[in-house]
Amino acid sequence: SQTIHQWPATLVQPVGSPLSLECTVEGTSNPNLYWYRQAAGRGLQLLFYSVGIGQISSEVPQNLSASRPQDRQFILSSKKLLLSDSGFYLCAWSGGSNEQFFGPGTRLTVL
């Protein structure tokens, strides 16, 4: 069966520090991968998606970037965090049936 992992679960970072969040998927090949951000009590904002290794589409201009170095690995990064980057970051994957399966998420607090 397929599983999706995200780490860390929680993170507290100072403003201006770098960020690296990792997401890996097991049990499937060539998944579509997604990064979302969810502000407290709000909906899901799509940040990036990828349909293959090295292929990244950005949905919202911001100081975040994403990379897909391997088929089942998706990384969200920032060189310098802003206060507004705080939120709940969710990674998701989808296959041929289109529904998305979400990881447990990372709660990021930027102070």
Added chain:
Amino acid sequence: GQQVMQIPQYQHVQEGEDFTTYCNSSTTLSNIQWYKQRPGGHPVFLIQLVKSGEVKKQKRLTFQFGEAKKNSSLHITATQTTDVGTYFCAGSSNDYKLSFGAGTTVTVRA
């Protein structure tokens, strides 16, 4: 771009009562999906509707896709405390992306 609006934002329900949450898209959708997010958790896929006018049921939950494929609804009967959470609709227009509504957060009074 495609926008998906969802109402109401909050739904306070007496245990045992019914309620409905509605979803409307600015464009015609190829399919619509519904997700549930429990407090402190991550969204979990519930169902996908593809056909115009489609109705699907999961126990006490009834999902409907409009004839024009621009709106959808989720109706829950005999609400239980296990129904607490936020319900999101998400629409797709023939690509890899989903546009999520803002969600309906449901609380239940015992």
